[in-house]
Amino acid sequence: MKLTYRYDQIAELFGQEAVSDQPIYSVAYDTRRIFDGTHQLFFALSGDTRNGHDYLHDAYKKGVRHFVVSNPETLTNYNDVHVAVVPNTLDALMQFAHWHRSKFSIPVIAITGSYGKTTCKEWLSELLEGEKHVTRSPKSFNSRLGVALSLLEITDQTEIAVIEAGITHPGDMKILKDMILPTHGVFTGLGMAHRSHFTDEQEHLDEKLLLFADCKLFVYPSSVSLKVPNGKKISTEFEPDKEPVQHDRLLKRNEVLAASMAREFIGEETIQLRLPWLENPSMRLEVIDGVSGNVIINDGYQLDAESLQYALQFQLAKSEGRSRVVVLNAQPSEEIDSVLKEFSPDHVHYFGGEQPSIPNYENTCILVKGKRSSELGNWISQLKQHPHQTFVQIDLTAIRDNIQSYRSRVPESVRILSMVKAYSYGSDATKIGRFLADLGIDYLGVAYTNEGIELRNAAISSPVLVMNADSHTFRNCILHQLEPAVYALNQLEEFIRECILLGVSDYPIHIKLETGMHRLGFEEKDIPELISKLNAQPEVRVQSVYSHLAESDVPNSSYTDQQIEQFDRLSSLILDGLPYSVMRHLLNSEGVVNYAYAYYDMIRLGIGMYGISSQYSWKEQLKPSISWHSEVSQVKVLQKGDTVGYNCAFVAEKETTIAVIPVGYADGFRRALGNGRGGVYIKNSFCKTLGNVCMDMIMVDVSGIDAQPGDFVEIVGHQQSLETIASLCDTIPYEMLTGLSSRMQRIYLEG
Ligand SMILES: *Cc1c(COP(=O)(O)O)cnc(C)c1O
Secondary structure, eight states: OOOOEEHHHHHHHTTOOOOOOOEEOEEEOOGGGOSOOTTEEEEOOBOSSOBGGGGHHHHHHTTOOEEEESOOGGGGGOSSOEEEEOSOHHHHHHHHHHHHHTTOOSOEEEEEOSSOHHHHHHHHHHHHBTTBOEEEOSTTOOSHHHHHHHHTTOOTTOSEEEEEOOOOSTTHHHHHHHHHOOSEEEEOOOOSTTGGGSSSHHHHHHHHHGGGTTOSEEEEETTSOOOSOOSEEEEEOOOOOOSSOOHHHHHHHHHHHHHHHHTTTSOHHHHHHHGGGOOOOOOSEEEEEBGGGOEEEEEOSOOOHHHHHHHHHHHHHHHTTSEEEEEESSOOOHHHHHHHHHHOOSEEEEOSSSOOOOOOOSSEEEEEESSOOHHHHHHHHHHBSOOOSOEEEEEHHHHHHHHHHHHTTSOTTOEEEEEOHHHHHHTOHHHHHHHHHHHTOSEEEESSHHHHHHHHHTTOOSOEEETTOOGGGHHHHHHTTOEEEEOSHHHHHHHHHHHHHHTOOSEEEEEEBOSSSOSSOBOGGGHHHHHHHHHHOTTEEEEEEEOOOSOTTSTTOHHHHHHHHHHHHHHHHHHHHSSSOOEEEOOOHHHHHHOGGGOTTEEEESGGGGTOOSOHHHHTTSOOOEEEEEEOOEEEEEOTTOEESGGGOEEOSSOEEEEEESOOGGGTOOGGGTTTTOEEEETTEEEEBOSOOOSSOEEEEOTTSOOOTTOEEEEESSSSOHHHHHHHTTSOHHHHHHTSOTTSEEEEEEO
16 A cells, blocks of 8 residues: 555544644554554454454554544543544545545446456456556455455556455445446356345345446446446356356356456457466465474465565564565565565565575564465475375465354344364364454354363463363363363362362353253253352352254254253243353354354354355355365376276276375275265366275376376365265265364465
C-alpha cells in the first residue's frame, strides 16, 4: 500500500478535526504485522472472534500514533496519539476506500461468482500485465474488509484495477458495489455455495449481478439469465454445470472468461502468447517446520512489490522473535530494495538462477519468495524436517472459513469449542491449537491430560476442556490449568481431594451427562447427590454441563430428539441446583448441521473444521482443508506375465506401465486400497493400485499417461476426497485422518 494522504485529510472524512498532518502511507488492523507504525493508520476492527480495541497498546508499542476506533477509552493514557472516533470502524475503513477509489478515473474490473474468482482475477491480471500497470486484489481478499484493502492498493501508476468481490449475506453486494464503483465486470458462475442465506437461486443471482448494474462491459457464462446489467455484454458458452463442478473444467472456464475481458484492453496476439503460460496461482503461503528449529515460509507467488510486502508482514507475524531471513528468487531491484528496507530483515539472499551459498541457519524464520524452480525446490527440501516426498497439506485459511460457516448457523452469542484431540485429527494439535487461539476461539477440547499439557507447553493459554482426565492425572490438570470433565461421583471426590491438597478453590470443571451414548457420564439418579456435593465443596465450580449425540449425522432421528430432550431436562436440574450460572453444550459438527436449534451456549467443532461432512449440500459450503500429496519415484514398463509386489498379487496380462509412489500403509495408505480398489491421481487421471500396498510404497497403473519421475501425485485433494478414500477402506473420515502417520511432513497454508 502506498497512500499519499495526511492524517488530517482522512480524519476530516470522518467528520473530525485533527491537528496532526502526519503523512499516512498505509492502513493496519493486525498488530502482529506491524514493523514500524509511524506512518500507519490503525483501524481497530471488531472481528467475529477478535477485537482490535484489545490491541491498541500493542499498536502503540510498535510506533502507531494514529488510530480510528469506536471506543477511545484505552488510548486516554497517551498524550501523543491522534484518534478518530467513529460509530463503526469497518464502515469507516470502507468509506475511506471508497473515497480513495473515487479519485481515479481508470477502468476497475470487478469479478464475482461462486467459484474461480481468485484464479480468474489472477489470470486476467497476468494477461494484462506488461502492457498495462495492473493493481489487483491481494490473495483472495474479497470480503468487505478485503475489498477495502484492495482498493487502497490503487496508486497514480495504476492503469487498470482488478478487484474480487465475494458475498455471503443478502445486502453485501450493494455495499461492495458502492465501494468499488466497477466500470467492467466478470461473472464466473453460480454454484450452491452460500445459498443457505438466500431464499432461492434467483434471489442469489440477482444479488450477485447487482455488482455489475453500472458496468460498461460485462462478461458472463451464457447459462446465466440476465436481469440487471445495462452495458455491453459478452456471453461465453460452456458446458452446463454439473455438481460438483470439476476442477479442470473450472480452469478452462476461467481462461475463457479472462481472455474475453482482456480483449477489451490488449491485442489478441499478446493474449494468445500468454495463455499457455497461465499457471494455477498459488495464493497461500506454505509454512513448514524446518531442521535446526527453523520455520520456512514458502511463497511461490510471483515477486512484485505488493505481494512481497504482504509476505514480509506475514513473516513478521510468524517469526515470534526469531531472526528473519529472506531468500528471493529474483535479481535485486530498486523496487524490491525499498520494500525490504521497510521491514529490515536480518539477512537477505538472492537465489536468482544458480544456487548461492546460503549459510546453515538455526532458529530463524526463512521466507522464500518468488516463482518456483526445481533448484529452489531442492534447496527447500534440504531444509525440511521430513524431506519424504509424501506430505499432508493443511489449509488453515480454509479451517478459519469453515468455522465461520458453522458459526453462521447459530446465533452470534454462541461460543465455540474446537476439538484438537488426537493431534487435532491427525494434523498437529499445537499448530492448529495456536492458530485457533489466535483466531480467538473460546475453548479448546482434548481427550487426555497429556494432550492438554502439550498445548500449554506450546504457550497456548486458551481454556482447555479435558474429556477423559484419569484420576492419576488430576494433579497435572490443575498444575497446567486444564479443566477436566467430571462424569462420576467418585471421580469428582478424587478431584476435590486433589484440589484440597493443592490449596485451590473455585477450580473450573465440566459435568458430562449420560443421555444415550452409554459411554461416560452422570445418570439421572446421580444428579441430586451431585448437586449437593457441588454446593458443599468450594474447591470446584462448574463451568459447563454437556453431553454428546450418538447419531448427529442422521437428520430427523427420533433417537436424537430423545437425547436432546433428556439433555434439556437433566441439565436444567443442575442449572437450577447451582447458585451461579453455568454453560450448556451438546452439538458436535454434524449436530450443528442437522440439529442447529439445540445450540445452547456453545458448539463443539471437530471434523467439520476440516471441511468434512456427510451432508452433501452442507459439505459444498465448506472448503476441504486437508490434502495429501506425493511424487512419482520411478516409472517402469511390465511385459505380459510380469508380477507386481508381495505375493505377486498382480500379474500383467499385457504390456503395462507402472509408477512407484513412496506412500504405504505405514503412512496411512491402507492395505484395503490395494489391488485396484483404490488409487491416486496423476496428471488429472485416476491411476489404480496394482498388487498389494507395501509398508512404504504403492505401484499404480499409468498406462497411456505420460508419467515421469517427479510428477505430482494427488492422494487426497481436488479430485479425490477424503470421504471417497475412507469409504473405499470401509471406514469413516475420522479414522482415515487420525491414521495419517507422523512421519509425513505437515505443510500449513496460510495468509
Ligand atoms: C470429538 C468430539 C467432538 C467433535 O466431534 P466432530 O464430530 O468431529 O465434530 C465433540 N464433542 C465430543 C464430546 C467429542 O468427543
